[in-house]
Amino acid sequence: MNISAELKLEIYKTLLLIRESELKMVMLYKKGELPGHVLPCLGQEAIPAGFSKALRSEDIVVTGHRGAGHYIARGGDLKKLWAELYGRKNGILGGKGGQMHLVDMNVNTIAGNAIVGANWVLGCGAGFAAKQNKENQVAAVFGGEASTNRGTFHEALNMAALKKLPVVFTVEFNGKQLWDNNDYVTAVKDLADRAKAHDIPGINCDGNDPESVYAAAAEMVQRARNGQGPSLIVAKTFKWIDSGANQRQTDAEMEEGKSKYDPVKLYTKKLLEEAILDEKLVKELTRNTSEIIGQAIEFGFNSPLPSAKDAYTNVYV
Ligand SMILES: Cc1ncc(C[n+]2csc(CCOP(=O)(O)OP(=O)(O)O)c2C)c(N)n1
Numbered sequence: 386m387n388i389s390a391e392l393k394l395e396i397y398k399t400l401l402l403i404r405e406s407e408l409k410m411v412m413l414y415k416k417g418e419l420p421g422h423v424l425p426c427l428g429q430e431a432i433p434a435g436f437s438k439a440l441r442s443e444d445i446v447v448t449g450h451r452g453a454g455h456y457i458a459r460g461g462d463l464k465k466l467w468a469e470l471y472g473r474k475n476g477i478l479g480g481k482g483g484q485m486h487l488v489d490m491n492v493n494t495i496a497g498n499a500i501v502g503a504n505w506v507l508g509c510g511a512g513f514a515a516k517q518n519k520e521n522q523v524a525a526v527f528g529g530e531a532s533t534n535r536g537t538f539h540e541a542l543n544m545a546a547l548k549k550l551p552v553v554f555t556v557e558f559n560g561k562q563l564w565d566n567n568d569y570v571t572a573v574k575d576l577a578d579r580a581k582a583h584d585i586p587g588i589n590c591d592g593n594d595p596e597s598v599y600a601a602a603a604e605m606v607q608r609a610r611n612g613q614g615p616s617l618i619v620a621k622t623f624k625w626i627d628s629g630a631n632q633r634q635t636d637a638e639m640e641e642g643k644s645k646y647d648p649v650k651l652y653t654k655k656l657l658e659e660a661i662l663d664e665k666l667v668k669e670l671t672r673n674t675s676e677i678i679g680q681a682i683e684f685g686f687n688s689p690l691p692s693a694k695d696a697y698t699n700v701y702v
Contacts, residue, residue, distance in 0.1 A: 386600040390661050392438060396595045397656060399434040401674040403454040404649050406463070409678055410453065410470060410484070415630045418686075420472045421483040426454040428625040431648035432527070432557055433458035435598030439606045440525060445493045445515070447508035449528035450485050451557070451624075452496030459492040463677065467685030474691045479699070481691070493522075502535030504528045505554065509541035512552035512615070523551045523609045525602070530576055530619075531562030542583040542615065551609035553602065554617045557592065559624035564633040580617040592620030593646045622646070 407425040414423045426433070429451065437458035440446070448455045456466060462477070469476030470484055477489050487496035495507060508526025515522035532538060533556055545552045556576055560567050573579060580587025586608075590601035598620055605616040623646040627633040634642065656662040662670075 386596070386603070388596055388599065390659075392599075393596070393656060393659075393661050396434050396438055396599065397652060397662070398670060398674070399437065399458050400430050400595060400649050400652060401670055402463075402677065403430040403433060403457050405674045405678045406457055406466070406681070407453065409682060411626060411630055413470075413682070419470050419484075421485075423470070423484040423630070424450045424628065425626050426451040426557075426624070428642070428646065428648070429557055429559060429592065429622045430454055431595040431652070432555070432592050432598050432620050432622060434648075435595030436525060436527075436555065436602040438599050439602035440523065443493060443520070443522050444606075445495070445508075445511040445522055445524045447495045447504050447511055447524065447526045448497050449501065449504045449532060449557075450497055450499060451529070452487055452527075453484055455527060456487045456489065456492070456494055456496040459494045459496075461487070461489055461492050461494060461496070463681035464684040465489070467681040468688040469685075471685040471688065472690065473685060473688035474695065475688050476685070479691055479695060481695075481699070502528070502532040502537040505532070505535075505538045505541035508552055508554065509545050509550065512545055512550035512609075513548065516548065516550055521610060523553060523606050525553045525555065525606070527555045527557055529562065530556050530558045530560070530567055531570060533576060533579060534571060538579075539582070542580070542585065542617070545615035546583040546585045549612065549614035551612070552615040553605045553609055554615065555602075556617070556619045558619050558621045560621075561624065561627065561633065563627055575619075577617060577619045585615050585617060587617040587619070589619045589621065592622030593648045593651060595648065595652060622648075 407427045413419050433454040465477045472480040485497045485499045508524045511524035577587035591597035601618045623642040
């Protein structure tokens, strides 16, 4: 697929932003500064960075528990994100949601919920609403491979296929569900085969390469927008951290995975070879990224805590 130099640079900037924010999130969580629990997408950044560029702002994104990268990729407000991570009043959800509930309809993004597998049916619902309201929106839904063993995954694919809903389901296949390998919990070898059961297309892409993700997404999003119905993308990747700040892989496994699959390292190398980047630009972009995230962290840290009264707002509708 022909991708312009301009778009490659945009993808690269998004990769850097996600990486920097997620690294800082894990660091501050480990220091005990962030309340609650965090589930980062470190190592998986190519998926949000690549996929987001195939979407329009009116499209809807729904994710599983590793959603902050998608929120950033959608152009979510970084200051509000960090205020949310700090549990502050001016966070995305007034500090009540935390990392697993980054719901912001200003950017049509429901970045997460803590119920593994709920994402699939929520995304299907978003596609249903789009079709019902005759909006030309596509719903893009993301989740881990273990969650495809839940009934919700198959209910969502069946309903979306039956009603020809504009939904693209993407599995962020990192090979592990918490500490177990995927083949310990899943019989089928190629998860894209699961699409066959619902008579929809299922394809694989390289989840460590944002351009591979972008190409798969562009094709399937277009299909959905044309009224041809849902599809399944499996993006193979490598996660650095499991639950919160815990690394479950052995050090040797982790080092090997990072050296082979790190999407930021791989994409930097590729764009340097293509002369889209040079060393000076890499330094400049890295410095800008760290300034932007630094300012967002400062904003979050200095934001006020909710009051006791706020516990009673936005609870019932
Ligand atoms: C319904 C439900 N069951 C169990 C859990 C506990 N849990 C949190 S993350 C996780 C593993 C999910 O694995 P996968 O879907 O592959 O995503 P990954 O964490 O690897 O990105 C589990 C079992 C949960 N949050 N919700």
